[in-house]
Structures are given as C-alpha cells and as structure tokens.
Amino acid sequence: MTEWLVHRFIHDADQTDRPDVRGAHGTLASIVCIVCNILLCTTKGLVGLAAGSVSVVADAVNNLTDASSNIVSLIGFKLASRPADKGHPYGHGRIEYMAGVVVAFIIVAVGLDLAKASIQKIAHPEPTDFSPAVVVALLLSIGVKAWMARFNHALARRIDSVTLEATSQDSKNDVLATSAVLAAGVVGKIAGIDLDGLAGLAVGAFIMWSGFELVRDTLDPLLGQAPDPKLVSHIHDTIMSYPGVLGTHDLMVHDYGPGRKFASAHVEMAAEIDPIRSHEVLDSIEHYFEDEEDLPLVLHYDPIVTFDPEDHDLRHWVSDQVKTIDGRLTVHDVRTTCP
Incomplete structure (x- = not known):
C-alpha cells in the first residue's frame, strides 16, 4: 500500500526536485497524516476518557498535536513551492526547513506536556480501567502510525525532505510511545499495579529527547551546515x-x-x-x-x-612551507612577475 501510494503520485523521480512537484507530494503526505491523526485522536480520546487512563488520553492529545504539526508542514510545503521572485531570486525553499524546525519544537512541547500529566497521575493516582476497547484502540494506533512512518520516510527519500523525515520520526516515536502505554497496561493488569503514570512519564521523556534531536537536525541546514x-x-x-x-x-x-x-x-x-x-x-x-x-x-x-620549471619548484616550496603552519592549508595560483 505504501509503495503504491508513493509511485501513484510520483511518476517520474527525475522531476521531484521541481518546487511544484515537491509541493504537490508534500501536500499529499500532510493531508494523509492529518486525516489519520484526527481519526486516531478521536478514537483514543473517547476510549481513554471512558477508561480513565491519563496515558491513553495523553496519547490521543499527542495525535491531535501531530495533526497540528502536519498543518504546519502543509503550509510550509505550499510556501516553499512558490517560484523565485525579485526579492527571493533563489526561491523560497528554506521555508521547508523552517517548517521542519516548527514540527520539531511541537514534538518537544508534546513530550513536556505528557511528562507533566504523568507526574500528576503518579502524585494523585486514580484507578484505570484497562478494557479490551483500550487494547484495540492502542493496537490500531500502533498499526496506523507504523504505516505513516514508512509512508513519510518513503516520500522523504524521494523528494529529499527534512520536514517529512521529521514527520516520519515523529510517527516512529508514537509507535514506541503507544507500545509503552500498551505494555504498561498489560503488565499492570496482570500484576495488579497501576503503571499508567510511570509509562506516561517514560514516554514523555523519550518524546522530548527525540524532539531535541530533531531540532538539531532541522536547524543545521538553516545554520549553513557543510555540504555532504x-x-x-x-x-x-x-x-x-x-x-x-x-x-x-x-x-x-x-x-x-x-x-x-x-x-x-x-x-x-x-x-x-x-x-x-x-x-x-x-x-x-x-x-x-x-x-x-x-x-x-x-x-x-x-x-x-x-x-617553467622554476615556477613549478617555487610552487612546491611555498606549498611545503604553508603546510608547516597548518596541514589543512593549500596553495594555488603561484605566479612570478618581473618588475
């Protein structure tokens, strides 16, 4: 399904560097992610509220925040695809990098909010109903997020997009986060202890860490990182x-x-x-x-x-002398002139 969608909308890989083509495929990925995240947020939110699970509700809020970051990405791709103009002779492509930075900061904020809610749950524990409905909702979320991670990664590779790669990483984080919530619920149900708050805290810390790494990776192109x-x-x-x-x-x-x-x-x-x-x-x-x-x-x-052998020898001599100062230095265009 993933490969079919990618190939369905990218007919010619040689054209993916064109701003309009990149914008079209970035828009496709953003819309697909927005729809998936809203559906997951609604499903897990209703189930989490009914079960009284802070970790499941937090996971649902995370999906809603993901949808917001997808909207940021959508706007970023739209603006980045604008053609060059008099004020921007090299185009507007760096807006895509800026959108990636915003998405990364949103991920950090989500992790922080989840950690805070989890600490409150640990300090003031409330009973959690880990019902079959919760299990089904979490398994559904894991499956959908795993597919979204693969889908965004495939598109990111095809159009060389840091924004879609950040979105893919965010989906991978969600898979791990939801898996942790599910594991904590299962263990807690079997052992008779409530691990809901601890699971939420661990997930929040992991999301914040991955968010900081994404901030670094998405800022590098804007700061002028060395070429590959x-x-x-x-x-x-x-x-x-x-x-x-x-x-x-x-x-x-x-x-x-x-x-x-x-x-x-x-x-x-x-x-x-x-x-x-x-x-x-x-x-x-x-x-x-x-x-x-x-x-x-x-x-x-x-x-x-x-x-001229003298010029050749002089060039080598100057080059050797310069390397005694710093081995990374090189010499070019050595010429001799007569007064």
Missing part, C-alpha cells in the same frame, strides 16, 4: 575527469532549500592552452551539471604555467 562529503567528492571527481583540467579548488555549495543547491569552483588549466579552448571545456562542465545533475555550477578559470 559525497556530493563534494562527486563534483571534484567529475570536474577532474574532463580533458585539460589540472586541478580544482575553492569549491563552495550553497543550499537554498531541498532541490535548490548552487555551486562554484576554481579550475586550474595549463596557461599554454588557447583560453578559448579552456573556456569551452569549462562551459561543457557547467552544462553537464546543469542538465544532468540539476546543479547550477559556476567555474572560474585559473591558468597555470606548466612550461
């Missing part, structure tokens, strides 16, 4: 594979949202080669990344003197 080393290596190796290229350096990758990366680099080529020919090679590299990788790349031409 695999992407850097791929760009470097591709540039070096072209004829006449002697080296490349100062590679910079800018992330303006999922599917909106831009890059620039310096490319060293022999100064003796006709500059027009070197420019043609650089143009072909740029066109390749634009057409095949959907990555706008701007290359700067660095002519390197290769026929």
Whole structure:
C-alpha cells in the first residue's frame, strides 16, 4: 500500500526536485497524516476518557498535536513551492526547513506536556480501567502510525525532505510511545499495579529527547551546515575527469532549500592552452551539471604555467612551507612577475 501510494503520485523521480512537484507530494503526505491523526485522536480520546487512563488520553492529545504539526508542514510545503521572485531570486525553499524546525519544537512541547500529566497521575493516582476497547484502540494506533512512518520516510527519500523525515520520526516515536502505554497496561493488569503514570512519564521523556534531536537536525541546514562529503567528492571527481583540467579548488555549495543547491569552483588549466579552448571545456562542465545533475555550477578559470620549471619548484616550496603552519592549508595560483 505504501509503495503504491508513493509511485501513484510520483511518476517520474527525475522531476521531484521541481518546487511544484515537491509541493504537490508534500501536500499529499500532510493531508494523509492529518486525516489519520484526527481519526486516531478521536478514537483514543473517547476510549481513554471512558477508561480513565491519563496515558491513553495523553496519547490521543499527542495525535491531535501531530495533526497540528502536519498543518504546519502543509503550509510550509505550499510556501516553499512558490517560484523565485525579485526579492527571493533563489526561491523560497528554506521555508521547508523552517517548517521542519516548527514540527520539531511541537514534538518537544508534546513530550513536556505528557511528562507533566504523568507526574500528576503518579502524585494523585486514580484507578484505570484497562478494557479490551483500550487494547484495540492502542493496537490500531500502533498499526496506523507504523504505516505513516514508512509512508513519510518513503516520500522523504524521494523528494529529499527534512520536514517529512521529521514527520516520519515523529510517527516512529508514537509507535514506541503507544507500545509503552500498551505494555504498561498489560503488565499492570496482570500484576495488579497501576503503571499508567510511570509509562506516561517514560514516554514523555523519550518524546522530548527525540524532539531535541530533531531540532538539531532541522536547524543545521538553516545554520549553513557543510555540504555532504559525497556530493563534494562527486563534483571534484567529475570536474577532474574532463580533458585539460589540472586541478580544482575553492569549491563552495550553497543550499537554498531541498532541490535548490548552487555551486562554484576554481579550475586550474595549463596557461599554454588557447583560453578559448579552456573556456569551452569549462562551459561543457557547467552544462553537464546543469542538465544532468540539476546543479547550477559556476567555474572560474585559473591558468597555470606548466612550461617553467622554476615556477613549478617555487610552487612546491611555498606549498611545503604553508603546510608547516597548518596541514589543512593549500596553495594555488603561484605566479612570478618581473618588475
């Protein structure tokens, strides 16, 4: 069912970086999650109130909060899919990262509220009716949330979405949380002790911890995290594979949202080669990344003197001296001029 839905709405994986396509699939995921969470909240809320279980009611409230975070995601995808304009020449893709941060903070808030309610239940215990209806409702929730986690993860991989990945992680947390509530109820029923409050406290602490991790993961792109080393290596190796290229350096990758990366680099080529020919090679590299990788790349031409052995020796000497200061430093564009 999960794979059918993903493939039903994503016909061509090559188009998933387009803002309108990403927005359509983000909207699909958000609407599916909103409907599922509202149904789960209603079912568990009614059953939890009838049984007097704070952990089941808290779990239902968690689903309602999940629906709210799905609405945030829906708005985020809608805004992020807007085309570039004069004020935002690189588009609005970072709004999706911001939506992911909001979802992560909502998860932390839910965990905190659940922990507070559980502490109150521990301090002022009330009898809990762990009936078959409660068991059915919790099992239903576990099944639906497990499917939602898989569904959102599949879409997140296809469109490279941190927001959907956060939503998927939230669903996994819900599976663990509801399982803990169910386990506490079963053990309590068999042993004749009430573990409802303790189970709710443990679940709340776990949700808060996972929420803080999601905050960190979703903030990183907004704070300008380093590009994926695999992407850097791929760009470097591709540039070096072209004829006449002697080296490349100062590679910079800018992330303006999922599917909106831009890059620039310096490319060293022999100064003796006709500059027009070197420019043609650089143009072909740029066109390749634009057409095949959907990555706008701007290359700067660095002519390197290769026929003068003195220049070659000087460059190596300067490079060796610089590395004595810091092994991470490199030297480029060493030239000698006569007064």
